Amino acid sequence: MNSFLHMLRASMRVLLKQKTNTVINLLGLGIGVAGALILFIIHNHFSGYDKFHADHEKIFRVVTDDNHNGETFNLSGVPAILPAMTEDKFPQIEKDVFISGLYSNNMLITIPKKGGKEEYFQLSDKEGISYTENSFFEIFKRDIIRGNKRKILKNKNEAVISKRMAAKWFGSDDVIGKEFDLDGHGMFRIAGLMEDYTNNTGFPFDIFLSYSTIKDEKEAPGWESLYSDDNYFVKVKESDLRHEVDMALVQMVNELSENNPENFEGRNFRLQSLEETHTDTRYGNYNNRSISEGTLTSLLVIALLLLLTACVNFINLSTAVANKRSKEVGVRKVLGSSRSSLVARFLLETSILTLTSLILALIINLLILEPLNGFLDLRLDKSVILNFKFISFSIIVWIFLTVVAGFYPAILLSGFKPALTLKGRFNFKGSFSYNLRRILVGGQFFISQAFIICTIIMISQMAYFKTHDIGFDKSGIIVIDLPYHDNQKSTKFKNNAMEFSGVTNATLGMASPSSGLSSMTSARIEGFSEPYNLNVKPGDHHYIETYNMEIITGEGLVETDSINRFVVNETFVKKLGFSDPSEVVGKMMTVWGTEAPITGVVRDFHVTSFKREKQPVAIFVQPENYNHIGIKVAKGNIQNTVQHLRASFDEIYPRYDFDYQLLDEYLNETFYADEERLTKIFSIFSGLAIFIGCLGLYGLISYMAQQKMKEISVRKVLGASENQLLWVFSSEFLKLLVIASLVAIPASYFLMDSYLSEYAYKISISPLYFFAGLITTAFIAFVAISYRSYKAASTDPVIALKDE
Template sequence: MFKNYLATALRNLGRNKSYAAINIFGLALGITCSLVIFLVVKFELSFDAFHTRKDQIYRINTHVVFNGQDNALPNVPFPFIEAMRNDIPQLEEATMINYVGGGMVSITRDGQEPVRYQEENGIAYVEPRFFSMFDYTWLHGNPQSSLTEPRSVVLTETQAIKYFNDKAPIGKVLRLNNTYDLKVTGILKDFPANTDFPFTVLISDATLKEVFSEENRTNWINLNYYTQGFIVLPKNVTTNTLAAQLKTFAAKHMGAEAARSISYVLQPLSTIHFDDQYGNYTGRVVAKETIWALALVGVFLIITACINFVNLATAQAIKRAKEIGVRKVLGSSRSQLFWQFIWETSLITFFAMLVSVGLTILALPSLREILDLEIYFTPLQDPVVIAYMGAILLAVSFLSGFYPALILSGFNPIQALKSKFATHSTGSLSLRRGLVVVQFCISQVLIIGTIVVASQMEYFRTKSLGYDKEAVLTVPLASTQDLNFETMRSELMSHPGVAKVSFSNLSISSTGRSRTGFSYARNGAVEDFITDVKFGDEQYLELYKLKLLAGRNYLKGDTIKEVVVNEALIRQLGFKSPDEAIGQRISLYGQVNIPIVGVVEDFHVTSLREGIEPCILATYNRTYRTINIKLNTVQLKEAIAHVEKVWTKQYPENIFRYEFLDQTVASFYRNEQRTSSLFKLFAGIAIFIGCLGLFGLIAFITTQKTKEVGIRKVLGASTAQISLLFFKEFAVLVILAFLVAAPIAYYLMNSWLENFQYSIPLGAGIFLVAIAVSLLIAGITVSYQSIKAALANPIKSLRNE
């Protein structure tokens, strides 16, 4: 029986090659999208799930209440973990990680000049306990002894080959930041891509005694992003119980007064990849809502492809009427015919699956680049992917084949042999129209989403940030020891391509922020506030063209003598106008009575996701780590070469790096750019699949209305009038789809825009463009079949009764 089903299915597909090709390609597109989305979702949900004790590992996050504001930080003080292990015995399995991220590594080979590598990330200080809590594979060395001594380092395999061209360079030495010689004592297998611990150079925690001063290592107040604490929670201890214990523990070491404003939240390892509140070491957080939304898009695209199949299959039913009539006359039962068509659908789905495998393999390299994800398609090595493909094969075969098989197997043999049967015999036309509405509803949601995301990206690109970011180069200073800022400024400005130079702690807008507390006396009481701080020399405001609203720029100086503030800060202090703030005095970093000499217009120090915070600007050359350089665009290349020459002269043992400020700002929106690319891709595919379904429906309707068209032509209807008749019918379907899609898209995209403090309005124009695009696509799709029907000879159309 199976052999007969297979042979019949192959013959039918061979006789209807265009029908088979459209169905196979339509299904293949839907399956490919679903498969790619499955790989992405599977990858995102797998982060750090390979650790044996993943369900017991927690990060200790600190919440500090300051001036009524809860500040959530993923850090603990430097001495916290060691003291906790001593004071709370059941928490002996705890470790501290200090992730410094970047640094310069120098390798000396056979007395030659050192080879230098500037690492942007991957450098961390860890304890041996780290490897008893987290699962990583040791290739050489061991977790018990390799990181016990100061100045010892463990490398990942790729890093070892990069530095020493050797998979096991045990005993060899590398130099970090031209300061510390570190001996290689172990080699680890590369950390997997699905981890939020992107470590490649792991230095012994004991080395920190040389890096941090005794004052820093015993400081219980200071919290920095480097120091994070992780514990293995005993099975008989709850997170709430432990949080209460830690509160008491903090009071013991910090004092009751300091501990009163501090609390601790234990965060499961499994949530770190998805929680934007605390972040992670990779700086890449993906909300679970985003993952499920992506999965839903995959389901929608599969449904769209199945609807397309149903419409084409039922449209094809008329051509197979005689075949079905003959089969029934020769004794075939309805159930046999039903399963015949189900097997035929399964065969088409199988071929579509083969095509989708090829498309997935071809698409993944580009998608890896777009999404910046290490996703690979290796079904033979991954039973989960095989199971998913099998489930998709069964589900699509049933969803696509059930309704057409039910309709085809139900034909009356006598009417089928005479080619006379009612429209309802080939399935409900209203159902098929409803399916097209569903298809275009999905397509229009994606079209609206694409327009919104693209518009928001354009808004990011064009919105004024309150400062000049064009042709501004930011260059990190390797060190400020023995650096004469004025001499370096003069040397840099000796080239005509360099317009202005300023030194600062950070560029005006960056992922890094410096925040601190300050106090101000008002209404007879001293109040404390939180603010961003930007330290820069007297050229800083002028270089970035910050607009002074009142007062003047601060004067040249090495330390904080006077400050300029933004509008947000004077609002925080309760002033009604910028002029009122001039001459007022604040206390900052223990210095009292520092005068406010100027107020600048608000500017964005971070991305447009966040609102503008209060900000203080002042001079303080001990903090300067960045050169801000305004270039003349006509001599850009020569100016950069000159900057590199001057910088290298000052730091001959370091690697010159730079970044344009507009590139830095653009990097804030990398995730949104990926979202935009995905929307465009999936919207295009959904529209294409929907058009195939529409093509199937118009083919069916034109066949059903052959005689009607003939009569209209005999009565004088023009080709244009008949074409318009068909288009109006489909325009109604598109408009119905829009009425359903518009509120859904509004809700979804409005929720997405709420992630940004500054966003575009969801105006009527976006929705009008979407419906216009949909109508245009529908018009192009139906035009071929409708014009073909309109041009048909009416005599031939009316001859058959």
């Protein structure tokens, strides 16, 4: 113990004495570890969704896969009639629950008060609302604070609300028996109070309504319709019964399709684990956030690379100061120290540094948590850091760092021969150590280059998302979600809007041409026996003009009050197998039970993000579905138009709050927010990796400068200029850089190729990106090299040569 204290004291003094070295080491390690831990927190958060439910591995969602003409449409929802079929045919299922989510944004809650007064609350999209059954609370963990857990949501028009809502609406927990009116859905009586939802659940609901209220209505269309927000969860008796249930579902579809072939053509139901609802990006979830396994893994890979590059950096720096330490090693050995005690001493020194940097990293993490929440739209609190699991992980990282970063320098330093070091004579050139550090620096060049190339490509793809032709005009368009549809009011709002001087056009519709809200249906077309899946875009007769779509052939829409004609797009034409768009004009088509002719074809546009292929679309007038308005505004008129719109909105919808978005911003947010975040994360962390790499480079050059001091001095005495001496250093690094790029280029090519393969529309990877990566790395390296080697090259040769 006593000798340990001795060691500790000596180590501390060494660290304090070599300030520059210690600070560089701490920075490199601290930043690397902080980055790695943040990535671990993010990974942990996203992989921890819904893991807190008891038996979560036994809970599955039933999803729908529709195969039509060689294409598969993946839907998170099932027809509402499905649960009724599983009751006696599926002995594997222990419990089940149906959830029908509502689009809560802008919904108005009306609470009757004494004396006939009313109070209004408008819901935001964070205040989720859905219909569900009592069994929800048996399958999922959500504590009921008040109310009878066994009975709630069994009767019609019952509701359970969260503490958050109770506080907002009533200012207390005493809510049982109170009533509220939900925007066109009727009156509900509060029968229970529940905990707020946690930030790692796929069920972000503040209000549950009893499903029995709408059950009959939902089941009425039978197998014909399904909605992505109608999710059906089952809890099976054992998790390995999954396959058996899948088979039973296939069996069920086969039986049903005998009487009803139309509704089951190409259709398949299957189970999806609770975890997959968060990682399979083809299907949505209530959280609107799926992160693929690949992305999750890549977070861990980046974390590991950061740690490794920090270790490499550390090794480079600690062996770089070997000269300074060699005397001490010699003396201690002469005084009787064994090699193992020297190794222990150097490891102790490393562990002090790594521990300090770990603490530094934890402090950085605590400070960065708030900005991170804003950036990633999360609600993480200090408990993600100050918990047992995370702290133990940090300790593992600490041990890992100490061993990986400290072991090699310790072995190297403790191996010095005292007879040589005490005379100041030793040289690594050509030795294992010299080659190892070349490999290490080569490795850092590799990591930096790969990071730079990947970042450039990801940023380019982001730019492509924003600038690539979407097929219609998305600029200068204000979009507003209108309150629960009331055609008189919405028409009045539209007509008002069109009178403002800055407004050039306006259109009511279900959604904009490209939108997060899209509706698929199967259509029957004259002359084709099979139905075709297509995307429907109800909109009024100004729809095509407002979004500036180009009519290729035929005619657009006309003013009417129900479906009387369809306008389709080019993809639709191609899907049917025609090459000339005019061939479809005049054909009869049936959508939503109404038959009407196709009168025109518009140029193709993207209905959803560039991640997906273009879809066949039908645009038609159908006022029942207008919940949305798009207003085309002349340049420079956005701000004053918004003011006019607000005044008009407040007059027509006095109980609602006015909220608007610009269409191009809305599209970026809806489709590319996750990519944008991922790209930002990647840029930040590649910046960190590059920074750490620079520190390591600086260390290596310092080391080389020591090694080559004599060579440089001799060359200088012989008349070499400073620039020629710079070359002595630079040529060495240039070689390493080129070798590293030979590995980095194919590696980043494969990585980015698989990244881009998720997108249907993407940039092509040109050699320019790789060249840019090489040049950037070379430039950064050159800056680091120049400074240190210039210093070395300009040393007075007399001093350097005097030692001998």
